[in-house]
Amino acid sequence: MTARGSLWIPLLVLLLLAALSFWIERSVQTLPGGNATGETDPEGIMENFDALRTDQTGRPQYRLSAKKLRHYTGSKRTELESPHFVLLEPDSSEISATSRLATVSPDGNEVDLRGDVKILRAAGAGQPALTMQTARLIVFPERKL
Incomplete structure (x- = not known):
């Protein structure tokens, strides 16, 4: 049982990193025709x-x-x-x-x-x-x- 438990820990860490990466990518994604700041800054x-x-x-x-x-x-x-x-x-x-x-x-x-x-x-x-x-x-x- 300890051998199986040690396999779940790296898999859980990997899933957590994937979810975190997805969340970060979505929060900084730019809109088409706009910039990441919502066009609050002039060019x-x-x-x-x-x-x-x-x-x-x-x-x-x-x-x-x-x-x-x-x-x-x-x-x-x-x-x-x-x-x-x-x-x-x-x-x-x-x-x-x-x-x-x-x-x-x-x-x-x-x-x-x-x-x-x-x-x-x-x-x-x-x-x-x-x-x-x-x-x-x-x-x-x-x-x-």
């Missing part, structure tokens, strides 16, 4: 940036600046702190929008401004100055909306 951070978009002839279309930019790889989303968006149209008055936060879509075609959004249009060309405030504004820079 890249920029502070005090200013980006200028031009058309094919080199004329400025719009400017986007912010206090801080955070880019997340898995979801490809970009978050901005204190963003400032300025539409630069040569034939009309300058229009700018500021907010506390913003999210830029993965393709860059949509900017979602949130929190104390202020829109300003300078006076000019027979148009008076305009000021608006709202909680949220979605800007489509390529469509000039």
Whole structure:
């Protein structure tokens, strides 16, 4: 009986190690399209940036600046702190929008401004100055909306 009992001990240790390995593998497994931290850590951070978009002839279309930019790889989303968006149209008055936060879509075609959004249009060309405030504004820079 002692010979049989000594065979069960290594088998029990082996089963315990297999179960522990399985548990560890499951607890650190990454999700498809994400990272092991659940995408809480940004891939890249920029502070005090200013980006200028031009058309094919080199004329400025719009400017986007912010206090801080955070880019997340898995979801490809970009978050901005204190963003400032300025539409630069040569034939009309300058229009700018500021907010506390913003999210830029993965393709860059949509900017979602949130929190104390202020829109300003300078006076000019027979148009008076305009000021608006709202909680949220979605800007489509390529469509000039």
